[in-house]
Amino acid sequence: xxxxxxxxIILFAFVLLSGLMVIAVNASGVGTQAFGDGAPRPEFRPQAxxxxxxxxxxxxxxxxxxxxxxxxxxxxxxxxMIKNIVVIGFFVVVIAWPRxxxxxxxxxxxxx
Amino acid sequence: xxxDGSKNTGNQTRSKLWVDILVFVAFLITMDPRGSGLAIHEWxxxxxxxxxxxxxxxxxxxxxxxxxxxxxxIGSLTRVNYILNWLLFxxxxxxxxxxxxISEIALPYLGIQLPRGFAWRRLHDMSANLMLLxxxxxxxxxxxxxxxxxxxxxxxxxxxxxxPGVKKDAPQ
Numbered sequence: 001x002x003x004x005x006x007x008x009i010i011l012f013a014f015v016l017l018s019g020l021m022v023i024a025v026n027a028s029g030v031g032t033q034a035f036g037d038g039a040p041r042p043e044f045r046p047q048a049x050x051x052x053x054x055x056x057x058x059x060x061x062x063x064x065x066x067x068x069x070x071x072x073x074x075x076x077x078x079x080x081m082i083k084n085i086v087v088i089g090f091f092v093v094v095i096a097w098p099r100x101x102x103x104x105x106x107x108x109x110x111x112x
Numbered sequence: 113x114x115x116d117g118s119k120n121t122g123n124q125t126r127s128k129l130w131v132d133i134l135v136f137v138a139f140l141i142t143m144d145p146r147g148s149g150l151a152i153h154e155w156x157x158x159x160x161x162x163x164x165x166x167x168x169x170x171x172x173x174x175x176x177x178x179x180x181x182x183x184x185x186i187g188s189l190t191r192v193n194y195i196l197n198w199l200l201f202x203x204x205x206x207x208x209x210x211x212x213x214i215s216e217i218a219l220p221y222l223g224i225q226l227p228r229g230f231a232w233r234r235l236h237d238m239s240a241n242l243m244l245l246x247x248x249x250x251x252x253x254x255x256x257x258x259x260x261x262x263x264x265x266x267x268x269x270x271x272x273x274x275x276p277g278v279k280k281d282a283p284q
Contacts, residue, residue, distance in 0.1 A: 003169060007169065010165050010168050010169070011165070014205055017202060017205040017209075018205055018209040021205070021206055021210075022209065022213075025229075025231050025232065025235070075147075076146045077141070077144055077146075077147025077148055079147070080143060081141075081143075081144065084140055084143050087245075088244070088247060088251050090248065091245070091249050091251065091252045092248070092251055094252070095249065095252035095253065096253075100255075100256070
């Protein structure tokens with residue numbers, strides 16, 4: 001029962017924050033620029049005849065999009081995971097390592 | 113999260129370790145939708161809500177204790193940790209709600225259609241990047257706990273299995 005109550009509190013905080021975020025985004029007006037509900041999707045690519053038009057779409061781009069919507073790509077996943085681990089590792093080295101060194105230095109006997 | 117406030121039994125610490133490993137691996141997979149595919153990205157992210165709830169439940173004593181003592185005298189590191197945990201919760205909520213708003217597979221599968229906006233997409237990307245930074249700091253601040261717990265519950269038991277002179281089949 002106690003655990004259920006705690007779960008309820010966590011979910012309540014989650015729902016409350018979510019509601020505030022939805023209200024904030026809608027109030028700011030940027031959330032209303034919808035492209036769903038029959039509204040025309042804005043075109044990002046240059047139209048035919050415009051300067052800078054791409055004559056063809058690179059294969060990689062199509063594969064990339066397909067990978068996102070479809071079954072995924074093992075190589076992308078491995079690269080992404082390693083990249084994220086490196087970022088987290090960077091923080092560990094920058095924050096945890098100096099702390100550990102300082103602790104060791106504190107523990108070491110002071111030479112007189 | 114063992115300092116300043118919570119007393120953990122061995123079982124609780126072991127549970128925390130496995131839940132944290134689970135959340136971390138799920139986070140790494142969901143952070144890269146191009147690699148995992150959108151379906152795994154969305155369903156795994158939604159299920160992470162349950163895993164994160166368990167993570168908070170396992171650290172409930174610490175959370176309530178520091179909430180009570182926040183304005184009183186507590187260590188500065190504990191205070192930083194507490195604020196960081198709130199930022200993680202807020203950012204996690206933002207990722208989740210923006211992800212729900214731009215969902216292309218999970219929500220339509222459940223029969224829910226939401227009007228999509230560019231703002232949610234950008235918020236989703238930005239909050240995910242911020243989450244990576246916050247999680248990096250969170251991991252760094254708990255690095256000692258991670259190393260000690262890994263040693264105690266994973267490396268040492270595994271090491272004992274291969275240690276010379278230890279017979280696995282010895283009668284008890």
